[in-house]
Amino acid sequence: MSVDEKTVRRIAHLARIAVADEDVAPLQGELNAILAFVEQLGAVDVAGVEPMTSVTPMRMKKREDVVNDGGRASDIVANAPETEDNYFLVPKVVE
Amino acid sequence: MTALNELTLAEARDGLKAKDFSAREIAQAHLDAIDRAKALNAYIVATPDRALKMADVSDQKIAKGEARPLEGLPLGIKDLFATQGVHTTAGSKILEGFEPHYESNVSAQLWRDGAVMLGKLNLDEFAMGSSNETSAYGKTISPWRRQGSDAPLVPGGSSGGSAAAVAAHLCLGATATDTGGSIRQPAAFTGTVGIKPTYGRCSRWGIIAYASSLDQAGPIARTVQDCAILLGSMAGHDPRDTTSVDLPVPDFEAAISRGVKGLTIGIPKEYRVEGMPAEIQRLWDQGADWLREAGATVREISLPHTQYALPAYYIVAPAEASSNLARYDGVRYGLRVPGKDIAGMYENTRAAGFGREVKRRIMIGTYVLSAGYYDAYYVRAQKIRTLIKRDFEAAYASGIDAILTPATPSAAFGIGEMASADPVQMYLNDVFTVTVNMAGLPGISVPAGLDAQGLPLGLQLIGRPFDEETLFAAAQTIENAAGRISLPKAWWA
Helix, strand or coil, X not given: CCCCHHHHHHHXXXXXXXXXXXXXXXXXXXXXXXXXXXXXXXXXXXXXXXXXXXXXXXXXXXXXXXXXXXXXHHHHHCCCCCEECCEECCCCCCC | CCCXXXXXXXXXXXXXXXXXXXXXXXXXXXXXXXXXXXXXXXXXXXXXXXXXXXXXXXXXXXXXXXXXXXXXXXXXXXXXXXECCECXXXXXXXXXXXXXXXXXXXXXXXXXXXCEEEEEEXXXXXXXXXXXXXXXXXXXXXXXXXXXXXCCECCCCCCHHHHHHXXXXXXXXXXXXXXXXXXXHHHHHHCCEEEECCCCCCCCCCECCCCCCCCEEEEEECCHHHHHHHHHHHCCCCCCCCCXXXXXXXXXXXXXXCCCCCCEEEEEHHHCCCCXXXXXXXXXXXXXXXXXXXXXXXXXXXXXXXHXXXXXXXXXXXXXXXXXXXXXXXXXXXXXXXXCCHHHHHHHHHHHHCCHHHHHHHHHHHHHHCCCCCXXXXXXXXXXXXXXXXXXHHHHHCCCCEEEEECCCCCCCXXXXXXXXXXXXXXXXXXXXXXXXXXXXXXXXXXXXXXXXXXXXXXEEXXXXXXXXXXXXXXXXXXHHHCCCCCCCCCCC
């Protein structure tokens, strides 16, 4: 499979990465080189094989359902580009 | 007398204990060496004030007879580990200015045990690369050069800053991470030792995520023993990482003297790849001979799905990366570039903040996870991962204790030499290491000799899950037989 110019633009939008017009063609070439490289996986017989979901066979760990952390809003927003009263500020979403 | 920064970590530990020198003296020796080595660009940030403050605490502890296991030993931290109050970048512009309010589990355990932080080490952006050339903070230059040449070489990647700093005596040891070979390949390129432990051995909490089902932390150091000492402090259960295993941490340092008598070492025939340089083949044969002479049985094995590991990796890792890196959106940390609306702000921030290789991998990951392609790419790759793991399980079930392979298909290459248009050429660096991540196994790279141009080459040993001890024993056997590589003279100082 390979991607065309339109698909490159669609993927870029899904990935929320602005791509300049002159970068579309080089990106298309690079993505197609990678897709051509992974093409060989089509030759493997995977009938009846379970996909790996856990690298190490282990039971999902669960902790007790209690509050064990919190009350640190100012730590959490400390690195944000724009904040007000411990809220993250973003451009207006709803008119 | 050996300069303090040229001691091994074990020698420094013993010297501090015997009060031959102080923690402040050895910290200062390293800080001076870092100052003189700016040309290598191994550190993104040095933290001299913190280093001296920590060293003073160590000196007090030693004076009171309360020395902890790593008391006063100066280390470098790969800049993928969150360090409280210290700029943490992942080698990316998108995290510009980020100062975490928390400490990664692995680094916290090193400080708990008395180690001293020298600073944050350079890396490929978000650990995506094999040469350290994708860092937004500039390339790291290897302390190694080809004989009779001053062309700058890469230290490997992504833990290139860690490997270069260890090889250039800018720290006694360093933390690193390995998603497809990022500990073992730079260790091989710089004549140092690096171990990627079993998936789950070290907590990933506080390590900036690349591909969560593959990422694992480990040390790079100048000897097998030094790596064993460091891993002992880095490993251990952490309830904050659900994939961290609740197993006791063995005495890794004690394992180095076990030897290999009675062990069976496998040589996978599929690793004899086309076009492998004769020097690498010779080194591999030599490594097998050393293990045989030390009492191991060596026999050929088959890992039939080997060739599919790298292409499957280039589906699984970008897919996980596209999800993990969605958090860099200009809202919670780092860079923000305005746009006409909120989507425009996301798109502009990510376009300006991510480098080319990172964008490429995010986009591949987005594509293989998108509607209509998920089964054909992602699910198929995860099935192939099951087959790769089964290959190893079959080998171990047949009585193999560890597997010996070359660490890399070549010695270090020059800066810019791999800048071809096809990104796949660079990916081939990980052809021998990536299978280990796909199967979650431990792997160690140990220096075994030099090539005709005087550059170091490494051998890799792959172990059973949670049997790093056998790897340390076998790697020590190779280190003993090969002799320690003499590291380059400081041309940069």
